[in-house]
Amino acid sequence: MIEIRFHGRGGQGAVTASRLIAEAVAKEGKYAQAIPMYGTERRGAPVTAYVRIDYRPIRRRDLVHEPDIVIVIDPILSRKPSVAAGLKSGGLLLLNYPTPPEEVEIGGDFMVSTVDATTIALETLGRPITNTAVLGAFSRVTGITKLKSLEEAILKRFPGEIGKRNVEALRRAYEEVHLPKPAKGPLRPREEEPPHVTGYGVLKSVADWRVFRPVVDLEKCVGCRLCWIYCPETAISLVDEKPIIDYDKCKGCGICVHECPVKAIEFVRESV
Amino acid sequence: MTVEVMVGNKAAATGAKLSRVQVAVAFPVTPQTTIVEYLNEFITKGEMDCEFINVEGELSAQVVVQAASRIGARTFCCTSGPGCLYMHHPMHDTSSLRLPVVMAVVHRGNKGMQPDHTDLMSHIMTGWIQWYVENNQEVLDSIIMAYRVAEDMRVRIPIAVGYDGYILSYTAEPVDVPEQEEVDDFLPPYKPTPSLMPEDFDPKAPLWWRVPWEEHHKVIVDAKEVIKEVNEEFGKRFGRSYGNGLVEEYRCEDAEAVIVAMGTIASTARDAIDNLKAEGKPIGLVKLKCLVPFPYEDFQRIGSEVRAIGMIDRNVCLGVGGVGHTFIRNAIYDLEERPKVLGFHAGLAGKEVKVSDIERMAEKVLKAARGESVSPLVEWV
Structure with a gap:
């Protein structure tokens, strides 16, 4: 039995990715279980999903605690060593990460492979939904499921143009993935930091929820306060009638960018 | 037979579709909600000839399935946790009136969102047959078997098919989906007794009213034999059975x-x-x-x-x-x-x-x- 754990954020498609793998391997005559871990997650919040794959029906219904493979589809979660918690010795850590595995800071007795899925997704889909790109990398690196089975599963679920673009993302990642190297980074997972809980609410920083960061041009700002009114996280305070963003509270939802009547707020992609 | 990777809630909705349910009534409640969504998807696509009735709560849902069942529709209901508890009072009547309603209960415990069996077990005294199933295949198969048992003239008692919320409701796994013709052969159309439809309503026939306690208890105890029979026949036809059914x-x-x-x-x-x-x-x-x-x-x-x-x-x-x-x-x-x-x-x-x-x-x-x-x-x- 092969056990996989996915990390991502609500909206990036970790749950869908887990189901696509299950559908693809089922086409190849294998058995699978795709388990989403739902709590009160929503768009942007870190989420976890699991997949089990076997040659016979899968009966155990507990969660996956010692995965053979960990797949992280979010580039900022990919920086957290805790995503590798419980990963089996000799296992594989597949990260959505812009640089080759040698530059990954997470280390341990497992292999690490990287793919710049966010860039691929932005260029093929026009939005940072990274699941299908990461699946292309998964197929190439693990060989657990054929690219064709994944393509069929994607086109069945997303007929038409969206499906085609996702298949494009899948194929590009298949070609562009950096093949596994031993994980030699200095950072080790700490077991006390469960990977699926990375902070929520006013007491903890939600900075790593963001893909884009709102940046205010105070010269352009006319002090209308609309951003301050609309911010759902009260991340904006007014200093001398001008907005100051508390980036520990900002989840990068982009509402302020949308509401600003003079386009004084720019949405800048977070650097990884 | 085709294999489809589906979540437990889709297995339940597919079981209802294959059973040719004519009236489905439910109020959405986590983790049952997507059954309602799948049913409406089937109906909208024309795959299922069924009336879905929107209601303002579970108490009404149970009363509406009673009425529909009484006039002769094969009826399906589904619920979870607090919704399941809210329909407690009319559930007694569904059983007392011997109406063969089938209901999927997607377990959600009585102390929060997460699953345990306290929701359906709170209904032990309502006179519903209660099944607890373990995987998505058994969810689909049990819904079909439940109609066959519930509508058997020796039984005519409603059945609740319970499965663990989250653990099955949202977990996807391969499910063998039987052909419609196979299910039609196994599950003949439902005929109400007595019929209240104008064309065959007999005003002199005694109305089926609440069955007395002793008889009611005996009917449910005797249903064990029918459950075993149906489970065995299902096994012969579909190649899958679940122990002796009990x-x-x-x-x-x-x-x-x-x-x-x-x-x-x-x-x-x-x-x-x-x-x-x-x-x-x-x-x-x-x-x-x-x-x-x-x-x-x-x-x-x-x-x-x-x-x-x-x-x-x-x-x-x-x-x-x-x-x-x-x-x-x-x-x-x-x-x-x-x-x-x-x-x-x-x-x-x-x-x-x-x-x-x-x-x-x-x-x-x-x-x-x-x-x-x-x-x-x-x-x-």
């Missing part, structure tokens, strides 16, 4: 002890039993599928064959104990030589039950079977 014994040959589990815990327990068997330990699993009517005869037979039974209850009847534990002890009381019956509460409020948890419980039951002293107290895992 309980399933897994690797119980030469067992000196058994553990008893329900729902998804029974599924996980199969791996635990395989591990223990590989170590040569004389233990087996009994999956308790049908809680109401309770399979007393099966447990009397099992009780005479083993030295210890360990019941894993994903429930607690507060101030009384585990429901399965209490019933099994009741079942074996009249045996000349009684086995030990140990009780465990596990998986309440969605607490994860691991293979290793079940192995540990099983070791305690084996210890009791060997005659070693174990604490008689029920254990919370």
